[in-house]
Amino acid sequence: MHVAPDPHPSGARPPAIPAQFVPRHVAVVMDGNGRWANERGLPRNEGHKAGEKSLVDVVAGAIEMGIPYVSAYAFSTENWKRSMDEVSFIMRFTTEVLTRQLETLQAWGVRVLWAGRKPKLWNSVIKQLQYCEEQTKNNTVCTLVMCVNYGGRAEIADATARIAAEVAAGKLKPSSISEKTIEKYLYNPEVPDVDLFLRSSGELRTSNFLLWESAYAELVFLDVLWPDVDRRTLWDAVEVYARRDRRYGGAVDKISSHSSHQQ
Ligand code: IPE
Numbered sequence: 001m002h003v004a005p006d007p008h009p010s011g012a013r014p015p016a017i018p019a020q021f022v023p024r025h026v027a028v029v030m031d032g033n034g035r036w037a038n039e040r041g042l043p044r045n046e047g048h049k050a051g052e053k054s055l056v057d058v059v060a061g062a063i064e065m066g067i068p069y070v071s072a073y074a075f076s077t078e079n080w081k082r083s084m085d086e087v088s089f090i091m092r093f094t095t096e097v098l099t100r101q102l103e104t105l106q107a108w109g110v111r112v113l114w115a116g117r118k119p120k121l122w123n124s125v126i127k128q129l130q131y132c133e134e135q136t137k138n139n140t141v142c143t144l145v146m147c148v149n150y151g152g153r154a155e156i157a158d159a160t161a162r163i164a165a166e167v168a169a170g171k172l173k174p175s176s177i178s179e180k181t182i183e184k185y186l187y188n189p190e191v192p193d194v195d196l197f198l199r200s201s202g203e204l205r206t207s208n209f210l211l212w213e214s215a216y217a218e219l220v221f222l223d224v225l226w227p228d229v230d231r232r233t234l235w236d237a238v239e240v241y242a243r244r245d246r247r248y249g250g251a252v253d254k255i256s257s258h259s260s261h262q263q
C-alpha cells in the first residue's frame with residue numbers, strides 16, 4: 001500500500017487540467033544550483049544540497065497531478081569537466097539523496113529507474129541506483145528516472161553499438177532497422193517519449209538531455225533557479241504545456257470567420 005504525499009505547505013492544489021492535457025512524461029533539467037549558491041555568497045555545492053527538496057517536491061507534485069513518468073537530469077556526461085571537488089561532492093551527494101529519500105519514494109509508490117552510462121560513474125552510485133531500482137520495481141504510482149552520467153548522444157551511441165553487435169551476430173538485418181528498433185535499444189525502452197521538457201534557471205538549451213525521446217516534446221524554460229523550484233513550478237509548466245497546440249507535423253484549416261481577407 002502507498003500513501004499520498006503531504007500537500008504543499010502553502011496549501012496549493014494542482015490545477016484542474018483535463019486528463020488528455022496532462023503530460024505522461026515530464027523531463028526536468030534541474031539547473032541553477034551553482035548560481036543560487038554563489039548569489040548567496042556560498043560555494044556551489046551548497047546549491048546542490050539545497051536542490052534535494054526541490055526534486056522530492058516535484059515528484060510529489062507529479063503524483064498529485066497524475067503524471068506517470070518524470071526524468072530528472074542529475075549528472076550529465078559533460079559534467080565530468082567540473083572541478084574534482086564538485087564532481088566528487090555530486091557523486092557522494094547523489095548516493096546520499098537516494099539513500100535518504102528511498103523510504104519516502106517507496107511510501108508514495110514511486111518506481112526508480114536509472115538512465116546513464118556505467119564507465120566513469122562511481123561504483124557507490126551505481127550500486128545505490130541499482131538497489132533503488134530493485135527495491136521499487138513493483139511500484140506503479142509514478143516512475144522516476146534518475147539520469148546520472150546520462151547524455152543523449154551517449155545513449156544513442158550505446159544503442160547503436162548494441163544494434164551493430166546484433167547485426168554482427170547475424171540476429172538482425174541492417175535493412176530491418178527502423179526507428180522502433182532504435183527505441184528498443186535505448187536505456188529504458190518502456191519509458192514513453194517526453195511530452196513536457198522543463199528546464200529551470202533560464203538557460204535556453206537542452207544540454208544533451210533525452211535527445212531521441214524529446215523529438216516532439218513541448219519545451220518550457222522557467223526563470224527560477226533549481227533550489228527555488230517546488231511542485232508549483234511544475235504545475236505552472238503543465239498549465240503552459242496544456243495550452244500548446246501539438247501538431248506533430250500535421251495541419252488542419254482553422255480559418256477565422258472574422259478574417260478581413262475573406263472573399
Ligand atoms: C545543476 O545546477 C546541477 C548539476 C548540473 C549537477 P548547476 O550546477 O549547473 O548550476 P549552475 O547552472 O552553474 O547555476
Ligand code: IPE
Binds near residue numbers: 205207
Ligand atoms: C545540465 O546542466 C545538466 C544537469 C542539470 C545535470 P548544465 O549546467 O551541466 O548544462 P550547461 O553547461 O549549462 O549546458
Ligand code: MG
Binds near residue numbers: 032
Ligand atoms: Mg548549470
